[in-house]
Amino acid sequence: MESSAPAVERKLIAPRQDEADDEIDLLKLWRTVWQRKWSIFSLVLAVTLVAVLVVLSITPIYRAAASLLIEQKSANIVSIEQVYGLEGAGSEYLQTQFELLKSRTLAERVVRQLNLTTHPEFDPRQQPEPLIDIRGLLANFDISKLLPFTLPGDLGGDAELGEGRIFDQVTDAFIERISIVPQGKSQVVKVQVDMADPRTAALAANALANGFIEGQLEASMDMSMTATNWMNSRLGELRDALKVAEDRLQAFREAENLVDVGGVVTVTAAELSQTGDRMIDARRQRAEAESQYRQVQSMRTGGWERLASVPAVLGHPLIQQFKAEQARASAKVEELSRRYGPGHPAMIAARTELSAASASLQAQVEQVVAGIERNYQLAVANESSLQSSFNANRSQIQDISRKEFQLRELQREVDANRTLYDTFMNRLKETAATSDVNSANARIVDLAGVPTVPVKPRKALIVAIAALLALFIGVGLTLLLDALNNTFKGTEEVENRLNLPVFGILPMLKTHERGELARMFTKDTDKSFSESIRTIRTGVVLSGIDNPHKVMVITSSIPGEGKSTVSVNLAFALGQMERVLLIDADLRRPTLAKSFDFPVGTPGLANLIAGTAKLDECVRQVDGIDMICAGTVPPNPLELLSSQRFAKAIEVLKHKYDRIVIDSPPTQAVSDAVILSTLADSLIYVVKSASTHIPLVEKGVGQLLQNNAPVKGVVLNQVDIKKAKKYGYSYGGYYDYYGYSNNTKAAKGKAKAPAASKAQPEAEIA
Known part of the structure; x- marks a missing residue:
């Protein structure tokens, strides 16, 4: 049973708790x-x-604005952009000009021109005294002795500011x-100055614009002079370098005796080309002669007859002629x-002719072979x-070619x-001719x-934002406090x-x-309190209508939640219908004797259990119920409990009373309630409304x-009805705060019925 009880508890409590946590009730x-x-x-x-x-105490600030047109590309008088880098480069160029407008050099120029170091708005010597003079306090307290390092001059040294320091501070403030505000995608830009003095603001804006243009002109002039000087020095170096190069060229020509290198190279190249062509022909002829020579050399071992079969020899016209005569x-x-026979003169003459033809052919073959060898x-x-x-x-x-290169x-x-x-x-020459012409971009x-209308502070907007933030903070704090109030x-x-189930609430x-x-x-x-007790009584009776609950224990989480008040008043309500x-x-902090002014030493539950007093001595009757x-x-x-x-005493009392109401100690204080x-x-x-924490x-x-x-x-006790209505909680289902409700009377009638039916058997038994 003990192992299953936690599971039952989680099953009963956890689901609804998770559902309530996941939902956000906007209402x-x-x-x-x-x-x-x-x-x-x-x-x-x-x-x-x-x-x-x-906002009424804030000094109004006026804004003066002068419009400047910044050319995308300045006039190229000197025309050596590589030296100056003045050529326009789109948005990067404009951004550069904007930074120049905000440069410290230009600001210092305007500060000197308008003598802003003596203006009350900038001069630190003319500033109003602060509410708390920290400098004076530090002057009386020598903090430098306590520190391992030296303090700056403002704190540890002379309080007087030098002119240079004042000028720097005024420049920083200015x-x-x-x-600098660009006007859309155009090249027009507004130079704005915010000051409390509108006239000085206008003068400063105009001084910035004029100073920017004058600075551009001065920079152009300075760069022209710098370029002229640089080019003069550079020109001398180039002249010397040209003279050295010409001398080196002339010395090389004289050393190599060169007059017209181009013509010599051309003639030599033509000769080389012709020689190459002839060499190609000679190689071809040598190859042909070598081929014939190889053939002849390979046939020498076989006699002149084999030499005659060589294609180079055989193709010779004389060889062909002699071969024809031999044939x-x-x-x-x-x-x-x-x-005829062999000895016939005709045969002898024919053989002689054949021998002469063969000898002639042989001689001719040898001559051709010798010619082939000579040709090779x-x-x-x-x-x-x-x-x-x-x-x-x-x-x-x-x-x-080497000389030419x-x-x-x-x-x-x-x-x-x-x-x-x-x-x-x-x-x-161009720079010298135009050095006296100034051009600005x-x-x-x-x-x-x-200006006549201040730009800040925007009083209405500041007040509106402050009110809106206060509203958000108020709402946030309200919701935060409500969220931190983790109570029922x-x-x-x-x-x-x-x-x-909730049996009822008590106001x-x-x-x-x-x-x-x-x-x-x-x-x-208090009619509402009485009706609340009756509603609780009805719930208690109806919850045990089939199996009446004779012994009732009333407890709470911690002391001070009103469990004793609920116990006493509920017992009086039940006593109108039953023997109660x-x-x-609560043997540690008893309240019943004090509430009804029982005499000191009146025996009670502790005496009954200990056996030092009898039951009749311990029971006191008050307004129709026993206590x-x-x-x-x-x-x-x-x-004792x-x-x-x-336990035996409770069993005896069950037979004597219809209902026993026990006022128990709180659960979180002691474990008596469990017993x-x-x-x-x-x-x-019993739970005290808006007081006891839910986890408890x-x-x-x-x-x-x-x-x-x-x-x-x-039972939800000590409920602030009006406050609960504001939170949206309705208790009309429990009772009517201004009189007896029909629902309550009907429930009360139902509650009396079982009591009457129970009283009748008791009378019969008596």
Whole structure:
């Protein structure tokens, strides 16, 4: 059972708590703010009044503006942009001009021109005395002795400011009042000066514009003079360099005896080209001759007949002619041999002719072969001769080319120096001719006029912003305080967070007397309180209509939540219908005897359990109900409540009374309530509205549920009805604050029915 109890508690409490945390009730937030509307309004009104006083005390600031047109590109009189860097570069150029307008040099120029060091608005010697003279306090207290370093002159030295220091401070203050505002995408810019003195502001704006233009002219003149001086010195250097280059070129020509290098190179190149062509032909001829020579050499071992079969020999016309004669002689011998014998004169003559033809052919073959060998030797010699000539021409050309390259290099150096010298000479003449002409890249479009309307402070806007911030702060603080007030303020919160029914609420009472609070129901001086008690009684009775709760324990989280008041008044309400016994079980801080002025030493619950008094001696009857006070406070209250004698006493009292109401100690103070809950049929938990923290209540209820206590419901005590209505909590379902409601009377009638039915058997038993 103990292990399952925490799970039951989480199941009952956690879901609704998570749902309530995830949802934002805007209506509730609005009601919270609306409840504090007068506090928020007071805060807004106070801040607004302070803001009005502050803006009225602020010195008005006037703004004077002069318009300047900044040319995208200044006039190029000197025309050497690489030297000056004056050529326009779009937005970067304009941004540069804007920074020049805000430069310290220009500001110092205006400060000197207008003598602002003596102006009351800038001169620190004419400033009003501060409310707290920190300097005077520090002068009386020598702090320098306490520090390991030396203080600046303002604190540790002379208090008088030097002229240079004053000028620097005035310049810094003046720069802070300058603003440069471009006009859209145009080249027009406004130079604005903010000052308390409108006339001085206009003079300063115009002085800035004029000073910027004059500064541009002076800078142009200075740069022209600087450029002229620089070009004069540079021109002398270029002249010397040109003279050195020309001398070096002439010396090289004389040393190499060069007159017309271009012509020599051209002739030599033509000869080299012709020699190359001839060498190519010689190589081709040598290759052909070598081929024939190789063929002839390969056929020498086979006799002249094989030499005659060489294509180069065979193709010779004479060889072909002699071969034809040999063939005719051979054919003739062949023909005669068929007709005559070998010794025939015709055959002999034919053979002689054939031998002569063969000898002639052989001789001719040998001559052709010798001619081939001679041609090959001539081709080789011709090729070698041409190769030597080509190599000689090529060496000569390379030597001339090297001289030509060196000569041209010297010539280029001379030409470059001459060109640079001529350029600087021309620019120097232009600069000298135009040095007395000044040109600026800006001009004034509109001079600044004396402003008549201040630009700041914007009083209405400041006051409106202050009021708006005060409103936001007020609303934020209200919501923050409401969020930090983590207490139960309505029945819906109790039911959602604890998942327990609310039997009723009790309104906040004006009286704080213990005796009056205990008799509020019986005296019926507060109708709303009496109706609230009846509503709680109805809820208690109806919650146990099938199984009446005889023993009821009433407890709370901490002392001071009104559980004793609820116990007493609920017991009186139940006593109108049933036999009721009220027991003060808070043995540590008993209240029942004090509330009803019981005599000192009256025996009570502690005496009954300890056996020092009988039941009749402990019971006191007050206004129709029986009461047992705490009695003599024991040193061990928990042991008494845990004893078997107390349990037996409760069992005996159950048979004597219809309802037993036990006033228990708080759950967070001691564990007596847990012990008492084991003997009870129901437990009512009292929560003080807008006072007891929610986690404390959840912890107390959780402890009881973990011990299987029969927690049946909650009573929300000390509810400020009017304040609750402002928060949007409605309790019409519980009771009518201005009289008896029909719902309450009906519930009361239902509550009497079971009491009457129960009284009848008791009468029969009696």
